[in-house]
Amino acid sequence: MSTVKTEETEKRETDPNPAAPHPGDLYPAGPERRLYWALADCWNVTRRTLTHYQRQPVTIVWQLGFPIVSVLLYGFVFGEAMAVPGDGDYREFLMPGMFASTMAFGFMGTTMAVVTDSTKGVIDRFRSMPMAPSAVAAGRGVSDLLVACAELTILGVTALLIGWEAEGGAPAAAGAFGLLLLLRFSLIWVGVWLGLLVPNAEAAGGLYAVAFPLTMISSIFVAPSLMPSWLGPVAAWNPVSSTVTATRELFGQPVSGGTWIEENAVLMAVVWPLVITAVFLPLAVRRFQALSR
Amino acid sequence: MSATDYAVRAEGLRKRYAEKKTAGGGAYKLALDGFDLAVRAGTVHGLLGPNGAGKTTAVRALATLLRFDGGRAEVAGVDVARDPRLVRRRIGLAGQYAAVDEVMTGRQNLEMFGRLFHLGGRRAKARAGELLERFDLVDAADKSVGAYSGGMRRRLDLAASMILAPRVLFLDEPTTGLDPRGRGEVWDAVRALVAGGTTVLLTTQYLEEADKLASRITVIDRGRAIADDTPDGLKNRVGGDRVEVVVARAADLAAAARVIARVSVTEPETDEVALRAHAQVDDRVAALTEVARTLQDEGIAVEDIGLRRPSLDDVFLRLTGHRAELEAAA
Ligand SMILES: Nc1ncnc2c1ncn2[C@@H]1O[C@H](COP(=O)(O)OP(=O)(O)O)[C@@H](O)[C@H]1O
Numbered sequence A: 001m002s003t004v005k006t007e008e009t010e011k012r013e014t015d016p017n018p019a020a021p022h023p024g025d026l027y028p029a030g031p032e033r034r035l036y037w038a039l040a041d042c043w044n045v046t047r048r049t050l051t052h053y054q055r056q057p058v059t060i061v062w063q064l065g066f067p068i069v070s071v072l073l074y075g076f077v078f079g080e081a082m083a084v085p086g087d088g089d090y091r092e093f094l095m096p097g098m099f100a101s102t103m104a105f106g107f108m109g110t111t112m113a114v115v116t117d118s119t120k121g122v123i124d125r126f127r128s129m130p131m132a133p134s135a136v137a138a139g140r141g142v143s144d145l146l147v148a149c150a151e152l153t154i155l156g157v158t159a160l161l162i163g164w165e166a167e168g169g170a171p172a173a174a175g176a177f178g179l180l181l182l183l184r185f186s187l188i189w190v191g192v193w194l195g196l197l198v199p200n201a202e203a204a205g206g207l208y209a210v211a212f213p214l215t216m217i218s219s220i221f222v223a224p225s226l227m228p229s230w231l232g233p234v235a236a237w238n239p240v241s242s243t244v245t246a247t248r249e250l251f252g253q254p255v256s257g258g259t260w261i262e263e264n265a266v267l268m269a270v271v272w273p274l275v276i277t278a279v280f281l282p283l284a285v286r287r288f289q290a291l292s293r
Numbered sequence B: 001m002s003a004t005d006y007a008v009r010a011e012g013l014r015k016r017y018a019e020k021k022t023a024g025g026g027a028y029k030l031a032l033d034g035f036d037l038a039v040r041a042g043t044v045h046g047l048l049g050p051n052g053a054g055k056t057t058a059v060r061a062l063a064t065l066l067r068f069d070g071g072r073a074e075v076a077g078v079d080v081a082r083d084p085r086l087v088r089r090r091i092g093l094a095g096q097y098a099a100v101d102e103v104m105t106g107r108q109n110l111e112m113f114g115r116l117f118h119l120g121g122r123r124a125k126a127r128a129g130e131l132l133e134r135f136d137l138v139d140a141a142d143k144s145v146g147a148y149s150g151g152m153r154r155r156l157d158l159a160a161s162m163i164l165a166p167r168v169l170f171l172d173e174p175t176t177g178l179d180p181r182g183r184g185e186v187w188d189a190v191r192a193l194v195a196g197g198t199t200v201l202l203t204t205q206y207l208e209e210a211d212k213l214a215s216r217i218t219v220i221d222r223g224r225a226i227a228d229d230t231p232d233g234l235k236n237r238v239g240g241d242r243v244e245v246v247v248a249r250a251a252d253l254a255a256a257a258r259v260i261a262r263v264s265v266t267e268p269e270t271d272e273v274a275l276r277a278h279a280q281v282d283d284r285v286a287a288l289t290e291v292a293r294t295l296q297d298e299g300i301a302v303e304d305i306g307l308r309r310p311s312l313d314d315v316f317l318r319l320t321g322h323r324a325e326l327e328a329a330a
């Protein structure tokens, strides 16, 4: 211990508020320490969202209300009337679509959370603190993925209760859930970007009007081969459709219209999210940096 | 006086925003136009100006949230442009809106921010407890912030900006939108912070607030510092105390002005609507007594008579030639 007064020790002696911790102690230098703190910051931001669900468990019920009600409505009300290529069972056809649409609509949750934080000044507070800037979005992403896992679990249980089962075996089913989470992962960055782009939560709510047709024009509810000829290809090339078709395949309930995009659904269910991430992750980062302009 | 006596220094800060409506058209809004500021360590410094003057822009630039286009700034001894991360370890910021999480409790908020300041779980908990006590939030500590009053929210926001005992605390309009009681609560909290040695830069549109809290005031208008003085110094610029008379009948206004003119050092000003005449005087009490006696002798009916210290409102009008818009509307 040297007796030379550093800036921080000097401050400690004269500080009238000695109970407060001192930054000098808290930010040891070095790349591995920095990585450690970036991960710690990310986890603390994640914990914040989990605390939200813990304090308001009813929000998760609302979030799941739509897909569960949809499963029951489409499955039982329309179930007998809806056509499935190859004479399949509509409920069986529907479940992968419900999984994927829950993942797809998840980006609205990300957008809402980010726009709320940015309009309420919470993001500015984070930015004025000496935490890792990447943790603001990364923490959001981790918690969104955890919530997505919970959603898939609850939906899966509902599906099992109404008689659905994965017929492709456990490894394939695990792969299907992996693809669903990959889709959700790529949409986190769309959500962060939009959340920083739109001016307020009301405007973000309007995105439903765009998101709803985007998910309807896909293979979620109806096979593209049964759509009008001008609409079918649009639906088939919708990135969400690749995930839906791929998971149908992996759950052992394949439905294919025979086009290239449908034949290569598993490949495309990996490619699409990577493309989306490659486009929107940099956009989100740029948007975040633009906050200081 | 050496440079280290200052906790904040800004020289010629410039900041221009791209105008949204004409994006791409190359139109810019100059929000800071050569802004200068020097805040002495351990003081409360007021940054006073009407809506749109550039207060928020100045604070955000100094607090590393906004890159500026020109000039130099130093906060807590660190160059803001060169080492923003080090600046962030030494400052606290409470923005124009209380930036706290509404779903979580007050305690959970402070613990979260403490962990994000790298205190570690146990120290973050302890610090949260201390701050809740200090800001008189113990009773509400475990309630959702959504249920807090405006004043409580502000105090929690202040507490969150104080977790590391910052050397410099930026407060952007800390009492805007609060009722008088909430305002008083925030004022008390700010006074306690300064007693603890923190330097505070506080922006406000409330002239009264700058007068009450700050030992020095910079007046900002259209992105420039147009005055920098003590509250009293600023008032002296518009002159000393004034004698003010409100007459009962409009016909008497000119006569009252003549009576005031006998003792005043400036030409009396009259307000036909309020039926008010006033002018600056040197010997306050003697002048007031003299005016009161003469008015009575001449049989002029008086509604009100008194001495008035010039308000910062007068200062603003004198310095800028226009009224502080929000004050006029309020
Ligand atoms: N993000 C922005 N884009 C464009 N102009 C802005 C932006 N923020 C503020 N301004 C403009 O800059 C000026 C200063 O604003 P601000 O610093 O918010 O003033 P104050 O806080 O004193 O009310 C205003 O004319 C405002 O319209």
Ligand SMILES: [Mg+2]
Binding pocket: B052, B055, B056, B057, B096, B173
């Ligand atoms: Mg402002």
